[in-house]
Amino acid sequence: MTDVGGTPGGLGYFLIGFIMACLGGYLLxxxxxxxxxxxNFYGTNTFGVTxxxxxxxxxxxxxxxxNIIGWLLTAGGALFILAGVIANMxxxxxxxxxxxxxxxxxxxxGGLALIARALRSRA
Numbered sequence: 001m002t003d004v005g006g007t008p009g010g011l012g013y014f015l016i017g018f019i020m021a022c023l024g025g026y027l028l029x030x031x032x033x034x035x036x037x038x039x040n041f042y043g044t045n046t047f048g049v050t051x052x053x054x055x056x057x058x059x060x061x062x063x064x065x066x067n068i069i070g071w072l073l074t075a076g077g078a079l080f081i082l083a084g085v086i087a088n089m090x091x092x093x094x095x096x097x098x099x100x101x102x103x104x105x106x107x108x109x110g111g112l113a114l115i116a117r118a119l120r121s122r123a
Contacts, residue, residue: 010118017114024107031096031104037088050084053077 054077060070096104 012118013114014118017111017116017118019111020107021111021115024104024109024111027100027104028108031094031100033092033094035090035092036085037090047084050081051077054081 053073057070057073057075057077060067061074064070
């Protein structure tokens with residue numbers, strides 16, 4: 001049980017920390033509710049307009065796969081759509097007892113600390 005990050009006995013700390021962090025992260029993310037909203041970018045119902053640059057870029061790439069403008073339009077359009085979707089999300093933390101919240105956070109932070117301890121070199 002050695003040599004996780006060059007430390008003796010680090011594998012045990014790493015595995016326990018990894019399990020704790022995964023469990024805490026799962027429990028915490030299980031309490032979060034993500035609700036979509038309508039797309040409202042320079043007016044209502046404009047989502048279709050944001051697809052146009054990406055679709056033009058894809059059409060250009062089908063014509064010539066090495067065209068820089070096609071790649072820029074496709075990547076820019078995809079990023080624009082992703083940013084719009086993220087900007088229109090509403091994220092809520094569902095009610096939880098103080099005990100449950102503390103358990104979630106202690107598991108997450110304690111697990112990350114054990115992982116960091118296992119990876120730290122003991123020179």
